[in-house]
Amino acid sequence: MARNDKVSEALRREIGSIIQYELKDPRLGFVTVTRVELTHDLRYAKIFFSVLGKEEERAKTKAALDSALGFIRCLIAERIRLRFVPELSFHEDRSIEYSIQIQEALDKVKELEKPQLPPVEVKAVKLKKERRSVPKKSSRVRKKK
Numbered sequence: 001m002a003r004n005d006k007v008s009e010a011l012r013r014e015i016g017s018i019i020q021y022e023l024k025d026p027r028l029g030f031v032t033v034t035r036v037e038l039t040h041d042l043r044y045a046k047i048f049f050s051v052l053g054k055e056e057e058r059a060k061t062k063a064a065l066d067s068a069l070g071f072i073r074c075l076i077a078e079r080i081r082l083r084f085v086p087e088l089s090f091h092e093d094r095s096i097e098y099s100i101q102i103q104e105a106l107d108k109v110k111e112l113e114k115p116q117l118p119p120v121e122v123k124a125v126k127l128k129k130e131r132r133s134v135p136k137k138s139s140r141v142r143k144k145k
Contacts, residue, residue, distance in 0.1 A: 029051045046089055049061075
C-alpha cells in the first residue's frame with residue numbers, strides 16, 4: 001500500500017469520526033464519507049460523501065460541511081501527523097444512488113424476460129395404498145442329510 005493510500009484512508013476515518021462526533025450542526029443529515037482522493041504531493045484532498053435523504057437535505061449538508069472546513073482541517077492537523085495538512089474540498093458521491101437505479105432497471109428487464117406460462121389446473125387425485133406382497137412360506141420342509 002502506497003503512502004498516498006495510507007494517508008487517504010487515515011483522512012477518511014478521521015473526517016468520518018469528526019463529522020459524526022464533533023460537528024453539532026443541525027443542517028447535517030446522515031453523512032457517510034465514502035472515499036478521499038489526494039494529490040501526489042498530499043496538498044489537496046477531495047472528500048466524497050453520501051447523504052441519505054432528498055435533494056434539499058443534500059444541499060443543506062453540503063453547506064454545513066463547507067462551513068466547517070476550517071474546523072475539520074484544524075482537528076486533522078491535531079490528530080494526524082503530516083508536514084502539510086491538505087486543503088479540503090467536499091464533493092457529493094452519487095454512486096450509491098446510481099447503482100440502485102441500475103439494479104432497478106435490471107430487475108425490470110428480468111421481469112419482462114420471464115416467460116408468461118398459462119395457469120395450470122391441479123386436480124386432486126386419490127392415491128391407492130400399495131400393498132406389499134409378502135412371500136409365502138413354502139410348505140415343504142427340507143430334510144437334513
